[in-house]
Amino acid sequence: MLRPPMRCRTFMVLDFIRVPPPAARTITVSWSAMCRAYGEGAVPAVRANPAQVSAILPAVGDVRALWGVGEGPPPADVGVATARSLAEDGRWREAHTALAAIPGLEAADLELRGTLAYLLGDARSYFEDLAAAFTSYDDPARAARCACWLGIMHLIRGEAGHSAGWMASARRLVDEHGESAASAYLEVMAILGDESAGRDQAIAIARVVNDIARRHGDEDATALTGQTLGQLLIRTGSADEGRRLMDEAMVSASSRQLSSPLVEILVYLAVMAGCRLLMDLGRAREWTTAVNRLRARSPELTAFAGVLAQCRAELHQVSGEWEAALAELDTVTDRPLLGEVAYLRGEILRRQGDYDDAAAAYAQAAAAGRDTAAGVAALHLAKGEPAIARALTARSLAELTDACDRVVLLPVAVAAAAPTSVSDAAVLAAELEQIANLLDSPLLQARAHQAAGVVALAQGDPASAVVRFRQGCIAFGALAVPAELATCHADAAAAYRAQGDDALADLELAAAVALADRIGLRLPEQPSPEPGPGTTIGTARLSTREVDVLRRVAAGATNREIADELVLSPRTVDRHVSNILTKLGVSTRAAAASVATEHGLV
Template identity: 35%
Template sequence: MTAPDTALDLGRSAYSERRWRDALECLVRADAEGGLPPQDIELVASVAMLLGLNAESVEYLNRAHDEYLTLGDTNSAARCAAWLVMFLMDMGEYSLGQGWLARAKHLLEGSVGPSAAEGYLLIPAGLGLLRAGDPQAGHGLFSRALEIGSLFHDRDLQAMGQLGMGTSQVSLGHADDGLELLDEVMVSVTAGEVSPIPAGIIYCAVLGSCRLAQDVRRAHEWTAALERWCGDRPDMVMFSGQCQANRAELLILHGAWNEALSVARAAEGRIRKGDPDATFGSWYQQGEVLRLTGWLDDAERAYAKAAETGFEPVPGIAYLHLVQHKVAQAKNTMRRALAGADPANRRRLLPAAVDIELAAGDVAAARAALDELSAPLHSTSRPLELALASLASAAVLLAEGHPVASLQASRKAWRIWYSLEAPYQAARCRVLAGRACAAMGDTDSAAMEFEAATAEFADLGATPAAAEVLELAGEKPKGQSSLSAREMEVLRLVADGLANKAIARELYLSEKTVARHVSNILSKLAVPSRAAATSYAFEHGLIH
């Protein structure tokens, strides 16, 4: 007759089966019944972190460090200290993290030869250099960590070192080399060779690099992989919010804005449950949808929440300034962001810099930004890069007085954006094509382009963009007398704070029809947003 499984056996088994809550319950019970060896205390720390119990995780990792010291295992104690450095700094406890870093270094003083713990200590140091804007120095530390991980056959350390090397390469502007390294490390992750916490860190960091490198194909592939990975661990909190924020960004690109807003808000919920790294992405993506749909005050609040993380919400906040007619502020924001950006982030911001410099009337600065954006491109560049450069080129050429060349560039850009299934950007290409046709005197073609763009913007709910096109098309703002009876009904409901979906239910209309009415209202009243339309309506006695 076999002995029944102990709480420790059950906890270890639950961990291997990814049942984190069961694992935590059993391991805590085993700890209460007779204590745990340090390796299992480390296991409890990992499970607690995965469940979003950050303070408890730090407490258990501290205990594991102390137990290893008692046993004379300084290398394992230093490894625990290295993870404490990473966790604490990620939680904003920088001084405490630095204290643990100093302690770990002291533990390894006098060691003969390298140890795996030494490699783990290089990871937070390399991350610090990346955040400080020195990816070249960070690359050297990550390379050394990879060497040490390979020497000791430590899969987690190898993967983290290679992740850092790839991320550094992308930040330095060597996107192809960096992405190749990141693809390789993802092979280890998807094969299950890496522990859960390093694996989650790698998933999220790789997606960040895909965003910097403007590689939509990889972003789709690895976002889907992250969703599957999170789905196989349903009670996991850590990384789950970041997964949702990444998904929201892709949904915005593809025009599924209502779903993107829901997903970004779900990511916000995961922040409160213990995934603080989702904070910036959740709030920034909410800000993007709210800005694009004309909820400008709400967008400003969302960007402000994103900014509380210490990262500036660009280019979204600069575009918001434009819609709010704060052109000088938009320009200053973008120029400051560009000045402090590493090569990869700078390239990400250049398309917005073109738009904002043109809005400010500085065509020469827009041309300089375009030339920098276009210089490294060729026919085999990533489609998103080509699409952004072609759209920016069309805008600059038009401002420079070359409508024929602008039309050609806008047509090229439209084809790429259409192939990427990015309706908002494709509609922007139609607007530029219409403006180019109008500049050449082809009013019929211009009207056709403007009509197509307006319809697409209205379908998306992009009311500020639709209102701008209606004005370009010659439907000048006329005030109260031009609003139809139906538009007046819609305006009253907008003033009541109802979204398009609720207005559609109230008036028995489709959401697309409501979106068109809202766009027409904004254009006719010469206002940029729903909030501004509400203010106008009260100020001019349209509603009471």
């Protein structure tokens, strides 16, 4: 039986082109496919006949063989063309294998092979191939650009020494041969590394750098420097221009204008950082969908698996898809991400009411260096400890000056301050609303409505509180963030109850309970409504709502049945029953029912 040459054993018919042009594309045919077509002992030793190839690949249509069996290794240009086509089709492992079989690759193809290796999870081969490409380039501008990418990727991996060395090589080439696209990479890295420069100065430099990238026609540099400029602009209040730069870069990535999927992913991660600054859920979801298309096109993607899973978990978490979020977090093992992963897990556990586990997760996040002030303060609020929450948020806010950092803490700071210092809460709520409008962030604007409602209710103005809570509910609903929508409905119920409108309060609470039950949210406890004078039983004073609950306990209803009938959450009914038993000085539901019967409540 004829055996293929070693270099051709994977692909016996390396290139076919559809006829007629321009519908040309590369087709690869494996040795096993040839054997199936011709028989194990009858694989032809000559160039394949087009009709025979069509029989192997009937779906392809008319084909013309360019290189086949029996002619030894293909010429380098034919093999490279095949590999490039495979890479373009997202078949990265096949493309890498094809390039690995070709000796004497040119510098650009060494870069391609290294990039494919990185995408497949082999960082070492990436650095080896790009270092070889650097020494192979005759063009100083191309060599400098290659050195910059080596510096960038080493820095991403936390290898600062290697990064600085390659950036120095790039700098030397630029100094010797003049400005090139590499100049943009060098200067943007300098901006990121120099924290002493003021924001205005950094923005001015970033504009110049972005212009350099555009002038030299380097799409990768244009997108990456645009992201840097965009984030600086967002932090200084120029959110609209920052958004435009983010969108321009991501369109370049999603329409495959950039040099490789590796750069597409880096741009996406930069866009996600900008979306976090803006609290822009819409864009985060839109661009995550675009990256998911890349993953679907190339399921072999291994690089950045951890950080991509973290991004998906963030969106699942805010969308109330907590099991999906936890499943994504369980896949992340990268050490630099463990703090963020633990914090996100704490956020989910807190909302589910698993306070001890949430506290442990926040502690793990803090140990990894992640700021946990907002989550821990919210946890203390949920546990009924507003004083601790207020102290924590006040201390943290005193240390923060950047609006994009402060806005994360402000909603919980308002809720923590309102019970004891409504004037302080009002100042914090006003700041939140100002930043939300400055950044034009729908999510922040929804939170600002809710915070203003909390302040109005604390000021004794339930009518104004209702208006702001309802505005918050509409905004949260439009954003599809069910946990925050449920809490805002619960706040609206409290405001309606405070102005004596129990019917509307029950409707709002019913909406809150339905949402909470659907996603597994533990709603904050609502104060017991006491529109009337209440009822005295012996020495115990029961609120109107407690009397309603006691009557149903005496009638033999379960807590779930009571919750359904009174449109309350089961946890609220649990609390009412516990309070009733304590006030009546009894330990069982039967004993409480007996007391209710004795006093004519049944």
